[in-house]
Amino acid sequence: MTNTNTPYTVHPTAIVDEGAQIGEGSRVWHWTHVSAGAVIGSQVSLGQNVFVANRVTIGNHCKIQNNVSIYDNVFLEDGVFCGPSMVFTNVYNPRSLVTRKHEYRDTRVKKGATLGANCTIVCGITIGEYAFVGAGAVINKDVKPYALMVGVPARQIGWMSQYGEQLDLPLTGDAETVCPYTGMQYVLRDDVVTTA
Numbered sequence: 390m391t392n393t394n395t396p397y398t399v400h401p402t403a404i405v406d407e408g409a410q411i412g413e414g415s416r417v418w419h420w421t422h423v424s425a426g427a428v429i430g431s432q433v434s435l436g437q438n439v440f441v442a443n444r445v446t447i448g449n450h451c452k453i454q455n456n457v458s459i460y461d462n463v464f465l466e467d468g469v470f471c472g473p474s475m476v477f478t479n480v481y482n483p484r485s486l487v488t489r490k491h492e493y494r495d496t497r498v499k500k501g502a503t504l505g506a507n508c509t510i511v512c513g514i515t516i517g518e519y520a521f522v523g524a525g526a527v528i529n530k531d532v533k534p535y536a537l538m539v540g541v542p543a544r545q546i547g548w549m550s551q552y553g554e555q556l557d558l559p560l561t562g563d564a565e566t567v568c569p570y571t572g573m574q575y576v577l578r579d580d581v582v583t584t585a
Contacts, residue, residue: 395411396412396413396414397411397412397413397414397415397416397417398415398416398417399417400417400418400419400420400421402419402420403417403418403419403420403421403422403423404421404422404423405417405422405423406422406423406424406425407425408425408426409423409424409425409426409427409428409429409441410427410428410429411423411427411429411433412429412430412431412432412433412449413431413432414431414432415429415430415431415432415433415434415435416433416434416435417435418434418435418436418437418439419437419438420437420438421435421436421437421438421439421440421441422439422440422441423435423441424440424441424442424443424445425443426442426443426444426445427441427442427443427445427446427447428445428446428447429441429446429447430447430448430449430450430451430467431449431450432449432450433447433448433449433450433451433452433453434451434452434453435453436452436453436454436455436456436457436473437455437456438455438456439453439455439456439457439458439459440457440458440459441453441459442458442459442460442461442463443461444461444462444493445459445460445461445462445463445464445465446464446465447459447465447469448465448466448467448468448469448500449467449468450467450468451465451467451468451469451470451471452469452470452471453471454470454471454472454473454474454475454506455473455474456473456474457471457473457474457475457476457477458476458477459471459477460477460478460479461479461493462479462493462494462495462496462512463477463479463495463496463498464495464496464497464498465498466497466498466499466500466501466502466518467500467501468500468501469498469500469501469502469503469504470502470503470504471504472503472504472505472506472507472508472524473506473507474506474507475504475505475506475507475508475509475510476507476508476509476510477496477510477512478496478509478510478511478512479493479494479496479512480492480493480494480512481494481511481512481513493512494512494513495512495513496510496512496513496514496515497514497515497516498510498515498516499515499516499517499518499519499520499534500518500519501518501519501551502516502517502518502519502520502521502522502532503520503521503522503549503553504516504522505521505522505523505524505525505526506524506525507524507525508522508523508524508525508526508527508528509526509527509528510522510528511527511528511529514528514529514530514531514532515531515532516528516531516532517531517532517533517534517535517536518534518535519534519535519549519550519551520532520533520534520535520536520537520538520549521535521536521537521538521549521553522538522539522543523537523538523539523540523543525541526538526539526540526541526543527540527541527542527543528542528543529542529543532545533545533580533581533582534581534582534583535548535549535550535556535575535582536548536549536582537549537555545560546560547560548560548575548577548582550568550570550571550573550575551568551571551573551584552568552570552571552573554568554569554570556568556575556582558575558577558582559577560580561577561580562577563577563578564576564577565577565585573585
């Protein structure tokens with residue numbers, strides 16, 4: 390890795406277009422391309438062969454693993470994890486012979502969410518804070534905060550803690566539990582999990 394008088398580090402094989410904003414302590418690894426309009430926070434890791442488009446915001450402390458493309462109109466809040474080879478889209482019904490750049494749909498991934506390896510996020514949805522998308526899942530609708538999603542199409546099978554462990558809570562109803570790793574209390578009310 391080389392540092393070219395910037396507060397972040399770029400591998401010699403990577404391309405960072407002039408105008409891209411990258412925060413302090415971030416790392417841009419092998420064969421990655423960051424477009425001119427991208428806004429990337431501090432302490433972000435962009436793995437090998439990552440592409441970041443122009444109309445993209447990536448928050449602080451995000452980890453983008455190898456072979457992930459973050460297309461226009463994708464917005465990641467702080468602490469998002471994008472697993473290897475996971476996929477974002479930005480057009481719902483693409484055709485090679487039809488131009489649809491004016492139809493890009495916003496995709497928002499909230500603070501602390503995990504997107505597992507090889508999962509697909511269909512455009513135009515919001516993934517809630519600390520949600521956890523399992524490997525290979527296909528997300529085609531909004532995901533609640535702390536929800537654990539698996540399958541094709543994805544369905545919710547549980548709730549996850551901020552620490553990344555499954556919580557002992559039912560899918561619906563009213564209940565409370567404590568994360569055994571952190572002691573943080575979680576409350577399920579009206580099919581939504583919050584911290585106490």
